[in-house]
Amino acid sequence: MQRRSFNLVIAVDGPAASGKGTIAKAVARHYGLPHMDTGALYRAVGLAVLRRGGQPGDAATAEAAARALDLSLLEDRALRDAATSEAASGVAVHPGVRQALFDLQRAFAAQPGGAVLDGRDIGTIIAPDATAKLFVTASPEVRAARRQAELASRGEVRSFDEVLADVRKRDARDAGRDAAPLVQAGDAALLDTSDLAIDAAVQRAVALVENRIGAMRERG
Ligand SMILES: Nc1ncnc2c1ncn2[C@@H]1O[C@H](COP(=O)(O)OP(=O)(O)OP(=O)(O)O)[C@@H](O)[C@H]1O
Numbered sequence: 001m002q003r004r005s006f007n008l009v010i011a012v013d014g015p016a017a018s019g020k021g022t023i024a025k026a027v028a029r030h031y032g033l034p035h036m037d038t039g040a041l042y043r044a045v046g047l048a049v050l051r052r053g054g055q056p057g058d059a060a061t062a063e064a065a066a067r068a069l070d071l072s073l074l075e076d077r078a079l080r081d082a083a084t085s086e087a088a089s090g091v092a093v094h095p096g097v098r099q100a101l102f103d104l105q106r107a108f109a110a111q112p113g114g115a116v117l118d119g120r121d122i123g124t125i126i127a128p129d130a131t132a133k134l135f136v137t138a139s140p141e142v143r144a145a146r147r148q149a150e151l152a153s154r155g156e157v158r159s160f161d162e163v164l165a166d167v168r169k170r171d172a173r174d175a176g177r178d179a180a181p182l183v184q185a186g187d188a189a190l191l192d193t194s195d196l197a198i199d200a201a202v203q204r205a206v207a208l209v210e211n212r213i214g215a216m217r218e219r220g
């Protein structure tokens with residue numbers, strides 16, 4: 001692998017079930033970089049609130065859970081449940097929750113050598129100076145089908161219509177909130193995976209990152 005004179009920070013954002021986590025993990029492996037799934041942090045906060053019998057919409061409860069983040073929840077089997085997805089999106093609207101999770105993400109992005117992070121606000125808020133930014137998307141129907149299959153493989157059987165409604169609801173909440181809304185950064189490359197198998201999507205992502213690295217080297 002070519003030596004780099006700069007930290008290679010790769011920001012991968014996009015809506016629910018677009019494939020950004022799959023791509024981020026594969027890109028991190030390709031470049032030998034550590035990877036952080038920032039959505040898992042919001043899921044852990046949402047799950048903590050649910051386990052305490054609280055409401056994700058209650059800012060004080062959600063912020064307290066984020067400040068006392070229980071990292072063992074990242075390994076909890078319920079982290080990927082549909083109810084946890086909904087709770088994660090519910091707690092993520094609170095600025096206090098986002099603030100409580102900010103330093104951890106920022107420090108991960110700033111580590112020597114670089115890192116790959118995926119989420120909703122990586123290219124805009126967490127790593128605005130990232131070397132390469134990807135905005136991964138796919139049609140709501142394709143994303144719902146992928147999520148439905150993923151849930152089914154874990155034993156959570158939901159109808160396509162239910163999952164599609166969840167995806168649309170989460171998209172609207174994530175893009176419509178005031179605090180760090182889901183939006184494509186102005187300098188992010190768009191990667192639509194609707195018609196791409198995983199391998200093809202990863203190849204395309206690596207090619208887009210290589211373009212940015214090339215441009216950076218040319219600039220010196
Ligand atoms: N290009 C693709 N083709 C088919 N299936 C895919 C593709 N990319 C990802 N998947 C599958 O779709 C599901 C969702 O992918 P992934 O977890 O990477 O999405 P995500 O955007 O990180 O989701 P979320 O943000 O909701 O956690 C997984 O089961 C994954 O294996």
Ligand SMILES: Nc1ccn([C@@H]2O[C@H](COP(=O)(O)O)[C@@H](O)[C@H]2O)c(=O)n1
Pocket residue numbers: 016017038039040042043085088089090092118119120121122170174
């Ligand atoms: N940087 C991020 C990452 C996630 N969120 C919120 O968490 C929810 C769950 O994320 P997944 O990536 O695991 O689907 C998501 O719907 C967002 O509300 C966020 O706000 N910022």
